[in-house]
Amino acid sequence: MYQLTNVTKTYTRGKGTVHALDGIDLTINDGDRLVIQGPTGGGKSTLLQMLGGLDRPSSGAVVLDGTDLAKLPETRLTRFRSETIGFVFQSFNLIPTLTAQENVETALVPLGVKARERRERAAEALISVGLGERLGHLPSEMSGGQQQRVAIARALVKKPKVLLADEPTGNLDEGMRDEIMEVLEQMWREHRLTFVMVTHDSAMAKRAPRLATIRKGKITVTEKAIA
Template sequence: MYVLTGVTKRYTRGKAIVNALDGVDLTIGDGDRLVIQGPTGGGKSTLLQMLGGLDKPTTGSVELDGVDLAKLSESRLTTVRSQNIGFVFQSFNLIPTLTAQENVETALVPLGVKTKERRERAAEALESVGLGERLGHLPGEMSGGQQQRVAIARALVKQPKVLLADEPTGNLDESMRDEIMDVLDRMWKEHGLTFIVVTHDSSIARKAPRLATIRKGKITVKENAPS
């Protein structure tokens, strides 16, 4: 479970101080599916970075299972991210010179998983997202949707507790958007993940059980009736 209390994040732009997050209080239960929406620059990605331990708040606490991520050393944060948190980004972030299977295996290297097991788990993860026949393909040999499936497999192969997705369909057309969200929703249900997604897409937001809206660093959360 996440518990955020009084989280602020301030940046300095020239002589101006910008409050990307301004006193955010938020609880996200185990297994929740939360969509975060809001205008550009409103604090969505900043909040996701806090949840992923990629950034620390100026003030306040970000607790994951009772551990305040804001107080951890960088080495300890790296361990928490490696073991517990999977990330999916808009730009896929695949290594172009590695095959699909090798890209997925990279998530297991920090965990000390042996080569044979890495290969087996990577192949299984790719099979689960419908890419069992694409193990040896390079990113440049795959469509955008296929590359995002590889990124999803990479995020899930380490069996994380939390899946964070930042505009995961932002580079995809409408039909591929629906396909990728179907994959993500299926993974959420099958793995019992806590799934948090940032999106500009209102059609995705309408289907979320919970919707958080951020404007000028302030957050409001409502329960949705899924369509």
């Protein structure tokens, strides 16, 4: 479970101060599926970075299962993040010279998983997202939707507890967008993940049972956004 308490994040811009997050209180229970929306610059991605331990708040606590991410030393935070949290981004962030299977394996290297097990787990992850026939293909040999499936497999191969997605369908057309959302939702159900997604897409937001709206660093959470 996440428990965010009075989380603030400020940046200095010129002579002024920007409050990207302004006293955020938020609880995300295990297995929740939460979508975060709001205007550009409102704090959506900043909040996701706090949840993922990719950035630290200026003040406040970001606690996941009793561990305050804001207070962990960098080496422990990196390890905790590698073991516990999977990330999917708008840009697929695949290594162009590696095959789909090799790209997925990269998530297991920091965890000390041996080569044979890495290969087996990467193949299983790719099969689970419908890419069993693409293990040896380079990113340039795959469509955008297929590349995002590789990115999802890479996020899930380490068996995280949390999946964080930042505009995961932003680079895809409408047909591919729906396919990728179906994959993400299927993975959420099958792996019993805590799933948090940032999106500008209202159609995607309507599919989630919880909707958080951030404006000027303030958050409002609506329960039961869908039936």
